[in-house]
Amino acid sequence: MKRGLVLVGLLACSALYAQQDRQLDEVQITAHRRLKDAGVQKTVLDTAVLHQNVALSMSDILTQHSTLFIKSYGRATESTAEFRGTSPSHTQVLWNGMKINSPMLGTVDFSTIPAYFIDHANLLHGASSLTLTGGGLGGAVEMQTRPLFGQGYALQYIQGIGSFDTYDQFLRFTYGNDHWSTSTRLVYSTSDNDFKYTNYDKKVDVRDEAGNILRSYHPTERNRSGYFDDVHALQDVYYRDDHGNRFGGMLWYTHSLRGLPFLSVDYRDNVDFKNEHRQDALRSVLSWDKTFGTWNLGTRAGYVWQDIAYDYYTTRETVSTDITHSRSHSQQAYVQADADWMPTRRWLLTANLATYYNHVRSSDKSPFHIGDNYNLGRMEYNLSLSAKWRPTDRLSLSAVLCEECYKKDFVPVIPALFAEYVLYRPWGLVFKTSVARNYRYPTMDDLYFRPGGNPNLRPERGITYDGGLEGRVERERFSLSMNLSAFDSYITDWILWTPNAKGYWQPSNLRKVHNYGTEMMLSAEVRLPHAWTIGLTGNYAYTPSINKSEDLDDNDASYGKQLVYVPRHSANLSGRLTWRSWTLRYQWTHYSERFTTTSNEVSYITGRLLPYYMNDVSLEKQFQWRRVHASVKAVVGNLFDSEYVTVLSRPMAGRNFEIFLEIKPQWKRN
């Protein structure tokens, strides 16, 4: 405790977030306001944030550096992202322009995306997601890889060794001249992840011969079946000519083998259970972009192939029984064309047509169902038109119209209006506002899954109002940026899966939800004499997400209650203190209590999860020799050894350590 407070004090005195010299050139800073972003509420995650630790996935980055709520129960377990108290399927996710939400579930598992594979990410909140695609009732996450033209050869290898037999390896080779850029990245992460924890959900009674209890204690147990073995490979190649053409190709392969941890209330020590999730995925995108005169043109084509297997079975003696045996195979083809035309400096017109074909073959075996769930294909279209107008230097207006179609069903036209006004130029103080209607059409599981799928489902409908302020002050030794927004959103016909009396689940357009609240970001950076740099970035979100559905029946007490597992408050602080070649980072993350019942009951212990506080710290030292640059970094996760769960009956790891060694050979540039 004492040590903790000393560290906190140290950090408090030196609130951080600076860029080191080597990172400054990687940071993308937008110096002027783009008409394309008029009225848009956007959080930018730059390379410095994304590449701070090879062991982090995108779910960790979003937890630590955004206002999104990430529902996860540990490293390498399914992690989904929710904007503003909506559901994970209300978050649209694009990788290099291609939507990668599962056609079956509509969600993305961010734990399977290494942050080192992403060079730049934009989080588009609420209505702003419509500038990318429809269906993001909560928002959208846009992830990109970026070329490194003209930077010559570079090789980087990072080896991480951590607690619980955890090994993280990262290798990257890049080459870039004036025309070509190529990057090859490999990540291999493996761990037993068998951390010890005190199991407060169990208690061991020590009895005498007469059966009287002599003493009782909560046992220390290990996390069982939490292992993971993930391989990721990413190849990207870019070529640009002297006529404004840029061609790109990206290929990303993932092989993931993960055990699903046992519940803290599982007593089957001796039974041989396999509870395992395997995933193989190949994602590829080809792109062509051209800039000439007042035009920007682009086309993209992509293909995704994915195999997912989930096995939950038990073996005793020679008998093996499937509790769940699930297989799904999906393919996605994607073609997109977009055009931006800026006839004058005050007008920007854009058009975007994206077409997806998804095919899913899914089957399962359980006590409730055996056989094919479905084996179907579906076309999906998205057409988006926008007009952006800057009538004065201070005022910008934007209108977006979006039309989506799935199979033969059209969702109603999606309109969105955006406006922004520059209030005070020296501080870059801008007022932004937007209003949008949005629809999310049902996923293929929602419609076709057998048993339970409901072909009569309607698209979910949302309407969102946003307003906020953004500002940035830059001085020689000081910079400060802030973003403050408020939103009000209503979603009706929310698709909810509920169990029926037969034991399987069925979706219906049951729910009506009112989401409202605020999101804030504040970032400060101070460059002090003697090579000291300190900074701090904080995010805070207040997100009541209230069920306004008609009561199921007289006993339904869920009306007016916060949605299950959605925190009302979430916050994070990330800081960095640098001095010469030393960097100290501190990360603090908080979620308020989350309810586990629709009626928000707290009368029994499983009714809620207590507020979550997490502290991580790292210290890095860099070495720069003539032929090689290197760094050593030590990371302490869960600094104060908190005992906690983020999902019922899923204990999390206590204090843990990992050491990283980074080597970057240096070549002479041509």
Added chain:
Amino acid sequence: MLLSAFGLAAACSNSDHGPGEESFSDTGQGVFVLCEGNFNSGNSTLSYYNPETREVENGVFQRANDRRLGDTGQSIQLHGGVAYVAMENSGIIWGLDTATFRVRGQLTTGQTEHMINPRYIHFLSDDKAYVTDLYSPYITIFNPRTFQYVGSISTRQEASFGYNSTEQMVAWGDRVFTNCWSYSNKILVIDTRRDEVCDSIVLSSWQPKSMAMDARGKLWVITDGGYSTDEDSFSDNIPHLYRIDAATLAIELDQALDTDEANVQLATNPAGTVLYVINNDVYRMDVSASHLPVRPFIEAPRGANGRRHYLYGIGVNPRNGEIYVADAVDYRQSGVVYRYAEDGTLLHQFRVGITPNSFAFK
């Protein structure tokens, strides 16, 4: 202020370990209500209701023992002052003192040879009980007094689609009947003198879900009929009600019921002369009748929107014939129990834990 808040928050604990062990002492004739919770959430709970005072205590297992009941509570039976609770997805059977709710003992999978997911317990004597299983092709035998494993009974059945489950148990003389629910249409007959399966009954409908024995030695069985959707089915999704002579194993009555999507359950009155059936609503029939009445005895309550409540479990108090019916609401909040007089008059209703499914009467 911000700094001190940060420091405080940094040092805060994220965990909630509860208030420790609470003392209970209830020697009255109360009712245990087992709430199965949500699968894979570990939030099953046990409630205790006093019919005289109409007071209910929820979560009594956790409160009395400072530990969780487990995941997916399947059934509860009382014997010799002990409440035995089968926690299916935790692989444990708890034995609780019915007055103090304190743990007397437990049987875990590790103590047995074949138990995996225990479902129901049937007591043959103070020293011998059977345990059925969702996944194991064996019925486990244990001593309920000492919680010692005794042995097991092979079901001797070929697996159907890989499953070989056994469910509820009822006794007639030296025979115990158990229904095979998962992808099966069989009732197994166990010779309790030799602890082995000696016979079986094949039904015309699939997935026998619940059983009851009446006073005349007639075994009543209800199936759920499998599942059926437009493009996918296992059987026809039509529940059937059977009456079987426990001595001859002859099927005397086979009635197809006219609704589906129901959680079918059976119970009898204390005298064994009246059969109660949950099939969306609660039906009542004399065991000598030739068919289930068309009109329900107790209609499932309906909300203002006309939507019928989800009835999920039924129990009959052997002391006075009062009928307890469980309402799961939306399966994600505390359920409701309705207590009816033997003539169907609603006496009381009260909130319990998530998804109440079974009752045990002291």
